[in-house]
Amino acid sequence: MMTEPLQLETGDFYSRHFEKGPREDTLILNMGPQHPSTHGVLRILLELDGEYILRAEPVLGYVHRMHEKMGEVKTCHQYLMNMGRVDYLHALAWNWAHVGAVEKMLGIEVPERAEYIRVITCELNRISSHLLWWGAYLLDLGAFTPILYAFDDREFILDLLQMVTGSRLTYTYNTFGGVVADLPGDFLDGSLAFAKRMRERLPMYKDLVTDNFILRGRVEDIGHIPLEMCVRYGATGPVVRGAGKPYDTRRAEPYSVYDRFDFEIPTSDRDDAFGRYQVRLAEIEQSLRIIEQAVTGIPAGDFLNPKAPKKIKLPVGETYYAVEGARGKIGVYLQGDGGPTPYRVRLRSPTYSNLSLFSEVAGGILLPDAVSILGSLDLVIPEIDR
Amino acid sequence: MNIDPQLTRILVALVAILLFVAANAIVLVYVERKVAGHVQRRPGPYEVGFHGILQPVADAVKLMGKQLVTPGDGDRVIFWIAPLLAFAPVALCLLPITFGPRTYAFDIDLGLVLILAFAGLNVLALCLAGWGSNNKWSLLGAARSVAQNVAYEIPLLVSVLSVALATGSLNLNTITLTQGTWPWQWNWLINPVAFGIYIICAVAETNRAPFDLPEGESELTAGFHTEYSGMGFGLFFMAEYANMLVVASVATVLFLGGWNGPGAPGWWWFLVKMYAVVFFIIMLRWTFPRVRFDQLLNLSWKWLIPLALANLLVVAFIVKL
Numbered sequence: 001m002m003t004e005p006l007q008l009e010t011g012d013f014y015s016r017h018f019e020k021g022p023r024e025d026t027l028i029l030n031m032g033p034q035h036p037s038t039h040g041v042l043r044i045l046l047e048l049d050g051e052y053i054l055r056a057e058p059v060l061g062y063v064h065r066m067h068e069k070m071g072e073v074k075t076c077h078q079y080l081m082n083m084g085r086v087d088y089l090h091a092l093a094w095n096w097a098h099v100g101a102v103e104k105m106l107g108i109e110v111p112e113r114a115e116y117i118r119v120i121t122c123e124l125n126r127i128s129s130h131l132l133w134w135g136a137y138l139l140d141l142g143a144f145t146p147i148l149y150a151f152d153d154r155e156f157i158l159d160l161l162q163m164v165t166g167s168r169l170t171y172t173y174n175t176f177g178g179v180v181a182d183l184p185g186d187f188l189d190g191s192l193a194f195a196k197r198m199r200e201r202l203p204m205y206k207d208l209v210t211d212n213f214i215l216r217g218r219v220e221d222i223g224h225i226p227l228e229m230c231v232r233y234g235a236t237g238p239v240v241r242g243a244g245k246p247y248d249t250r251r252a253e254p255y256s257v258y259d260r261f262d263f264e265i266p267t268s269d270r271d272d273a274f275g276r277y278q279v280r281l282a283e284i285e286q287s288l289r290i291i292e293q294a295v296t297g298i299p300a301g302d303f304l305n306p307k308a309p310k311k312i313k314l315p316v317g318e319t320y321y322a323v324e325g326a327r328g329k330i331g332v333y334l335q336g337d338g339g340p341t342p343y344r345v346r347l348r349s350p351t352y353s354n355l356s357l358f359s360e361v362a363g364g365i366l367l368p369d370a371v372s373i374l375g376s377l378d379l380v381i382p383e384i385d386r
Numbered sequence: 387m388n389i390d391p392q393l394t395r396i397l398v399a400l401v402a403i404l405l406f407v408a409a410n411a412i413v414l415v416y417v418e419r420k421v422a423g424h425v426q427r428r429p430g431p432y433e434v435g436f437h438g439i440l441q442p443v444a445d446a447v448k449l450m451g452k453q454l455v456t457p458g459d460g461d462r463v464i465f466w467i468a469p470l471l472a473f474a475p476v477a478l479c480l481l482p483i484t485f486g487p488r489t490y491a492f493d494i495d496l497g498l499v500l501i502l503a504f505a506g507l508n509v510l511a512l513c514l515a516g517w518g519s520n521n522k523w524s525l526l527g528a529a530r531s532v533a534q535n536v537a538y539e540i541p542l543l544v545s546v547l548s549v550a551l552a553t554g555s556l557n558l559n560t561i562t563l564t565q566g567t568w569p570w571q572w573n574w575l576i577n578p579v580a581f582g583i584y585i586i587c588a589v590a591e592t593n594r595a596p597f598d599l600p601e602g603e604s605e606l607t608a609g610f611h612t613e614y615s616g617m618g619f620g621l622f623f624m625a626e627y628a629n630m631l632v633v634a635s636v637a638t639v640l641f642l643g644g645w646n647g648p649g650a651p652g653w654w655w656f657l658v659k660m661y662a663v664v665f666f667i668i669m670l671r672w673t674f675p676r677v678r679f680d681q682l683l684n685l686s687w688k689w690l691i692p693l694a695l696a697n698l699l700v701v702a703f704i705v706k707l
Contacts, residue, residue, distance in 0.1 A: 037604040140604045142676025148426040368678045
């Protein structure tokens with residue numbers, strides 16, 4: 001009797017699928033889920049020839065936490081806590097997207113003061129997210145020091161936001177019809193002081209890091225993502241702005257009071273990693289401008305609409321609300337059936353679209369460049385997996 | 387029984403050098419962390435002892451207490467030979483170094499050749515470590531280290547050769563004596579191109595940032611020492627500092643006048659200069675991003691090697707005149 005030789009199957013479903021097909025003298029490599037520069041638990045399957053990447057395929061889902069499903073079994077008030085955990089670096093934008101969707105569906109009015117508070121806190125949070133990206137990106141490129149300078153500045157923002165929201169990372173501050181608490185007395189002065197300090201720090205960032213010739217060699221002409229590709233994959237945020245298109249939800253689909261502020265949408269003509277780098281640093285400056293205008297123009301009044309319903313019950317129908325997060329367009333889709341919980345919740349996370357173009361960009365580049373490109377996309381893995 | 391006095395001298399010197407290297411590795415770990423801390427606006431180690439002065443001891447105890455794990459399917463022998471091999475040649479490299487007018491292990495005419503020969507062994511250790519680990523990241527790190535060391539050994543040799551040509555000797559004692567008391571009489575100003583090339587190559591040879599590609603933490607997880615735990619890693623770690631010590635000592639002898647110095651010449655001048663070079667290398671690491679691999683090789687093959695050869699020609703002409 002003939003017995004089949006024992007075939008040991010190695011790897012998992014993804015790697016077996018990835019290894020199929022004719023291969024000649026190439027190396028299959030798992031980058032992640034535990035790898036220093038995938039920022040969490042992203043896993044990328046690579047086919048390498050030497051250090052050149054022939055194919056790359058991201059494997060997602062290692063921190064899938066069923067946020068969308070949770071939205072369908074929880075009431076809107078209960079679900080609010082989840083929002084800060086989707087993207088922990090720009091939690092307030094996710095707060096805002098969910099709150100905005102519910103308000104739009106139920107027609108809840110938001111007092112003007114609350115809108116201003118939301119703008120200030122969201123922009124502060126955006127700066128803190130960009131600062132962390134800046135430090136972590138340079139860490140990916142092998143520069144160990146800048147992240148501590150970035151955290152030095154970020155600390156001020158965290159202190160400010162802690163005064164307002166009570167937490168330092170996963171905020172739950174916006175609520176239906178406004179915000180949960182009014183601003184403490186010295187918050188506005190603190191914001192202005194921070195803006196002043198940050199403006200002094202930005203030239204130092206440029207002198208020490210942006211103008212460094214080794215850094216330029218690592219980011220210039222690396223990872224070209226042309227506008228056409230961004231459109232095809234639905235990439236938003238600094239990725240599409242780095243490709244030269246001034247698309248920003250704050251201007252394209254104005255929400256809240258953003259149409260009252262004078263700010264620019266920074267873009268870059270070079271569609272490489274350096275273009276995206278420059279766009280993010282310029283956005284810090286624009287956010288500072290918005291904060292300064294909002295702090296000087298903030299009106300007195302209610303921070304929470306007193307007529308806002310205490311119990312939220314979504315009517316039959318659907319709605320979609322989008323805000324601009326630090327990484328791109330954040331969208332929340334809600335469908336109600338008249339019950340206490342939404343019938344369907346769908347979250348559009350920007351990094352999911354931004355990452356999906358990676359396998360097209362990664363063909364034929366070097367391994368260190370892949371690290372550089374992944375960093376320039378500013379990935380937050382929990383947001384991709386949701 | 388007849389014991390060769392020369393052999394006795396070498397044995398005693400080897401023990402002394404090993405002690406010196408071990409002591410320095412411990413001190414340099416502390417210095418590196420303190421320098422890194424101050425560059426990064428934080429105090430560095432602060433908890434263990436006064437200003438964290440006992441931190442290296444705590445680190446060493448921790449490393450020694452760790453389990454030694456050999457990766458499955460790894461080559462056991464090669465895997466554990468590699469860290470020993472990384473550390474062993476360093477002691478030999480320091481043998482012909484002249485620390486002071488009378489402080490040296492032994493005075494041979496081929497001192498420089500001896501150093502260069504044993505300095506090359508370091509790459510073998512990295513190569514074996516990468517191969518024995520049975521890990522793809524380690525293998526990539528090993529491949530990088532071989533290419534990098536081959537590329538940087540040549541300009542290093544040529545720049546050192548130009549100094550040997552100008553001084554007319556491979557004996558480190560003679561080279562030291564040809565340089566005068568004052569800083570402008572030393573080779574770093576007489577032959578600045580060779581000095582620049584040497585420093586760049588020295589950083590690359592010791593695999594320190596911005597040329598730490600075999601390790602390349604953010605790209606290759608930890609490169610060749612990904613799989614090492616406990617003292618296996620500890621030996622690589624010590625070897626890195628010991629190598630730094632060797633390149634700094636050679637730089638001091640060849641380019642910075644050795645133990646020569648204003649006032650009282652002696653081993654203290656040697657140590658001051660050596661630690662200055664070490665400090666410079668440490669500062670480099672905490673200041674610059676890492677270069678990419680092809681950029682590193684391009685720098686060597688397209689710029690440093692032609693420059694070093696041209697410099698050698700110029701030196702040869704000047705010597706002939």
